[in-house]
Amino acid sequence: MTTLSTYRPTPGPLHATLLAGTVPLFLGALLSDIAYGKTYQIQWANFASWLIAGALVFAGLALLFALVNLVRAEHKAGQPLAYFLLLLATWVLGLVNAFQHAKDAYAMMPTGLVLSAIVAVLTLAATWIGLRSGGAR
């Protein structure tokens, strides 16, 4: 079957781009939150909201690739599963964070900042493992 011969154990260019793209987006949201907490300048909170929204689009598409990789992996336990679960956790907490950031003015703080920090670490970990292994070996 051709589908099997084209199956990549490591992420393809599109999968890798989507996955790696989540890092600057979620990291940008964290930095914007820090700036908002320090200055009370609302534009930083607006930036954070849109960065998170963009990151959720990238992470959501990467999650679909990760799921396909997991289903097709010969040995599902280990890194393919770890990668998928990390990315899933990133996306779910990222969505919670998006709603947290939708609150008016300072109501998003400090929970929004804490969530942004956790999600930034999660997305780094997911990207690291995802790009190293591709989720299957």
Added chain:
Amino acid sequence: MKTSSTLTLLSAALLLSACGGEGDKTQAHGPDPKLAEQQSSLIPSMKIAEPTPWGEQKPKVPEGYSVTAIATDLAIPRQTLVLPNGDVLVAEGRGGSAAKLKPKDVIASLIKAQGNTQVKGGNRLTLLRDADGDGTYELKTVFAENLNAPYGLAFADGKLYVANQDALVRFDYTDGQTKAAGAPTKVTDLPAQINHHWTKSLAISADGRQLYVGIGSNSNVTERGMEVEIDRAMVWQIDAATGAHKPYATGLRNPTALTMQPGTGQLWTVVNERDELGPDLVPDYLTSVREGAFYGWPYSYWGQNVDPRAQPQDPAKVAAAIKPDYSLGSHVAALGVDFSIPAMGDTFADGVFVGEHGSWNRPNPVGYKVIFVPFSNGKPSGEPIHFATGFHGDDGKTRGRPVGVTVDPKGALIIADDLANTVWRVTRTQ
């Protein structure tokens, strides 16, 4: 962080699963409401009651009164004015051009639009005339057009004042006129940047020399930044002759209607308070407007109840904030107020009528009616009385949304309905 209202995501998305239950039970009315605890839900409640035409139905009014639609097919009627000869002027329009700053603004505006009329705002004044006094307003004609979201109306000494969303303007008026002689004269510009709350309410002193304009805040609670709130959330006093203005009272989040108390010359207003602190906060209110007073927004509400969302906080302003006179209940969205007269009948002789547009961010809808707040000795006294209901039906559907209420000296109440694009008139039958 509470996730208890996750279920409201479903109702927000579906919109149409309206529940006809009475949402009033947890609402505190009166001069000293017991305030609920602040709540913060991850997903704000949004409940838009499904609009549907009135058909054969009408608003329900008390026994001894009847209601008639005196004008239909208007272009978003908001506030009305009764001229000395009995003609009724209707301000029609929709304003606001606030940018959507967050993903939330995009989603919320789509949801809220479900509960509003799809008609384009008229940007005009329509005149209604009942020449023979039979209760049928046989003449419906455009008095003035090309206005910019006109809302507040006032008349004194042959001058008709209109509060557009960006300027206060004036027409010369002679008795019996059905069309303005020309373009209006500008009295003064009004704060119009962003116009998150665009309605400019208007009242005039009995001698016609001072005008009062209510200017709403540019946000729910400073989420567009503190710097865009200069000259917002306040009532201006404007000299009718020169256009000179000064802040008359501040900290009033959205003073959507103003009226003069007959006899005393005291200015009163209804104010829409802030959202997203829970279904039972913060009470919208009716209050006399004290000159120089600060009413709390954005730093606090109902006196010294601090709102932590407004940062940086200002403890000195919180300490200075005064309590309003009378709670109407949270999220009822009072948009109209007018003093009654003895010709309205014994029960409704002394007090104010209040038009409640109705809630959009509360699981059980409230408002969607016209109430009467009885007064004694010049102050609100006792529980509100329902005057016109049925705008939000027991079937969970919404047929109308009251805005401006105006007492006709002949002994009738005129109600603008901006969902059905209708003007109702409630008269006595006994």
